Each structure stands twice: as structure tokens, then as C-alpha cells.
Amino acid sequence: MDRSQKEIAVKELEEIFDGAGSVVLAEYSGMTVAEMTELRADMRERGATLRVVKNRLAKIALKGKPFEGAADHFTGPVAIAWAEDMISAPKVAVKYAEDSKVFNIIGGFMGEEIFDPAGVEALSKLxxxxxxxxxxxxxxxxxxxxxxxxxxxxxxxxxxxxxxxxxxxxx
Structure with a gap:
């Protein structure tokens, strides 16, 4: 990925973070392609999206934002799930994480609030x-x-x- 592609990726992440109702962060290490495809389909069905992100680019995109503290969660293989509304992505992610041993929610954010896994679970119950x-x-x-x-x-x-x-x- 060259510099211009990285700049485009950072701009896309900034738009996602600014426009999302909520963002869920999860570790996905060990998921098969079929499992990831199934999770993406579940997300899409509820109006949410799942994307694997480069941690360094995500941290750059978070700089100067009210939820900049969420940058600490970007370690290891991290995927983000988001939707325009604040409930869809957490609902699907929490439901999938309950049944999966390799998909673990590590946190999330909404507006200026940064959540731990318990906060994301509470959000999913709304x-x-x-x-x-x-x-x-x-x-x-x-x-x-x-x-x-x-x-x-x-x-x-x-x-x-x-x-x-x-x-x-x-x-």
C-alpha cells in the first residue's frame, strides 16, 4: 500500500468514524473465510458493515476526535463493525461473539463515549x-x-x- 492509498484509507476511516452511530471493535484472529463471510452477511442484513482495518491507519484516523482514546484498543488483528444507527452493529457483533470462540469484542465507541466489552453488550440490549x-x-x-x-x-x-x-x- 503506497502513501496515496494510505491517505485514502485514513480519509475513509475518518468518514466511517464520524458518520457511524456506533463502532464496535473486535479481535477476529482464527476466523475462517467462511465465518467472516457469514458475519459480514449478518451485518449487511441489519444495515451494518464489518471491515478489517490496519491499526496504524485507524489510530491516525482517530487523532483529534472526541473518541481518540479508543486508539488503545487497536492492537493485534482488529475488525470494526458500524452502522448509521447506534444499535445494529453491536446487536449483531454481540450475538455472533456469544456463539464464536474466535470473535471477541474488545470495545467500541459512540459519540464521545468509549465502551469496554460490557458497554458494547449493554448497548446491544437496547x-x-x-x-x-x-x-x-x-x-x-x-x-x-x-x-x-x-x-x-x-x-x-x-x-x-x-x-x-x-x-x-x-x-
Whole structure:
């Protein structure tokens, strides 16, 4: 890799780090090509991306950023996983790491926060954007149902009273 390619790679990493909702760092030593392909497919399915990075270039890309302290995690073979939202990459990475002996999460960052493996796991347990939208929609629908029944309740009572009066008049 010549100097111009390295500059392009650093610029790409800077864009990734700046634009990602969260970034997960993981050791992947010992993974087969098939395992890496499977993990990348899982990531892609959830809107996330996985890339193996050169540590030196990643450290350069982190310089001057609020999450520059994450540079300490870039030792040995490191892959980064990221997505535009902050939940997708941690969810897939943590799930895969639970089943794998060779894929280990070493940390991550989001905004100015730098996480250890436990922090990434906690982040992965948060509901995704779609789940939050579903929960909000469900709450709105239940509120709408409650409002409709409250509005119909007096009318039903009134019609019952009219029917009772009508029965008395007929009798």
C-alpha cells in the first residue's frame, strides 16, 4: 500500500468514524473465510458493515476526535463493525461473539463515549429503531382505542336511557 492509498484509507476511516452511530471493535484472529463471510452477511442484513482495518491507519484516523482514546484498543488483528444507527452493529457483533470462540469484542465507541466489552453488550440490549417505532405505534393505537371508547360511552348510555324510557312509555 503506497502513501496515496494510505491517505485514502485514513480519509475513509475518518468518514466511517464520524458518520457511524456506533463502532464496535473486535479481535477476529482464527476466523475462517467462511465465518467472516457469514458475519459480514449478518451485518449487511441489519444495515451494518464489518471491515478489517490496519491499526496504524485507524489510530491516525482517530487523532483529534472526541473518541481518540479508543486508539488503545487497536492492537493485534482488529475488525470494526458500524452502522448509521447506534444499535445494529453491536446487536449483531454481540450475538455472533456469544456463539464464536474466535470473535471477541474488545470495545467500541459512540459519540464521545468509549465502551469496554460490557458497554458494547449493554448497548446491544437496547431496542432497535424499528422496535422503538413499533412500541410507539402500539401505544398510540391503544390510546386512540381508549379515546374512542370514552367518546362512545356517553352515547351508549344515552341510547340505553332512551330505550328504557321508550319501554316505560309503551308499558
Amino acid at each position: 431496542p432497535s429503531r424499528e422496535e422503538l417505532i413499533g412500541m410507539a405505534a402500539q401505544r398510540l393505537l391503544s390510546q386512540a382505542t381508549n379515546i374512542a371508547s370514552a367518546l362512545l360511552s356517553p352515547a351508549q348510555g344515552l341510547s340505553g336511557a332512551i330505550a328504557a324510557i321508550e319501554e316505560k312509555a309503551d308499558a
